[in-house]
Amino acid sequence: MTQLDYRQGAGGTVPAPAPANLADILERVLDKGIVIAGDIKINLLDIELLTIKLRLLVASVDKAREMGIDWWEHDPALTSGRGRDGHALEERLERLESAVGVDAAEHDRERS
């Protein structure tokens, strides 16, 4: 998968293939495609949560890796106690977002 990036280059118009970022892949592989129930069940709410979680992770993961941080492997909010209801989901999201420094203003703008 490549990304044609028109922002690069002196002329700014020559598409330069670059690896598509993880967020683009997740958006398709987790959210789209044929859904036929297999024998192993995955909770749909969890897929939603995962996509958001990974998106947040993607935003911060490069920096974290630079610094040698692998907090997501150890943070109990990320690795256990999977929320099953909307309230738990909200709570987990808030913790995730504050963990990766997404500020409230950005959040509000997205929701409005």
Added chain:
Amino acid sequence: MTASARSSTQAALGHYVYGIVEAGARPPLVDGVDPRHPARTLGSGEVAALVGDVPLAEFGEGRLEENLDRPGWLEEKVRAHEAVLEAAQETGAVLPFRFGTVYLNEAHVHEMLVREREELAAGLARVRGKREWGVKGLVNFELLAEWLRSSEPAPADPSEEGEGAAYLARRQHERRAREDADGALLAVAEEAHARLSACAAEAALNSPRRTASAKRPRDVFLNGAYLVERSREAELQQEARELFERFRDRGIHFDVTGPWPPYNFVAVETGA
């Protein structure tokens, strides 16, 4: 779980379904979600499932959900899922499954193929010879606001008004600037989507989502997917390039990704 039960679970294999291909298609050679088990096809009539064996210790009931919570694991598997489908698309039509479809035995995969045969065959016909392209429109609101300011008359000189009136005028001006920016973006999104759709057999609009990091705010205002005949792919890219050229001075740009397997152009839910 006892030690012996655990070891038998580890040995047991399930069948992970990547997607649907035409019967007789060659399975791709790239590593799948479990590199020890290359993807193969399980056929039934005109359609075949692209499957790979997976250990139930990793993908079985309960285990799969646990592993979804491990970002490192999930990233690796999601990329493998995508890589297999991309490689398969090189040699023919593909209907991608969403991540995480696992069957406990081959008979169940065959039953699914038989049950969904008509839908799947129609799905393959729909995407044959075409690939999906993604186009995102992104905006830097600060640059857009600057461009809008520079192209409209400046507000009245506040020094001639009282302090309260000046404050209100400023607030009103800010609100109008926000509305102007939203209106301008909507118009750009509509035009861009119409132009890109004209190059495509089918088009889909997804909700714009945040892709920005806190450090570099860029808002997605257009998130389009386009199912394009291979012979028209250059046309779509040219269109995106022209859009970029036209709007770049407004803090707007367009990211093109692809070719993707046609994730956005398969029936989202079929059958049971």
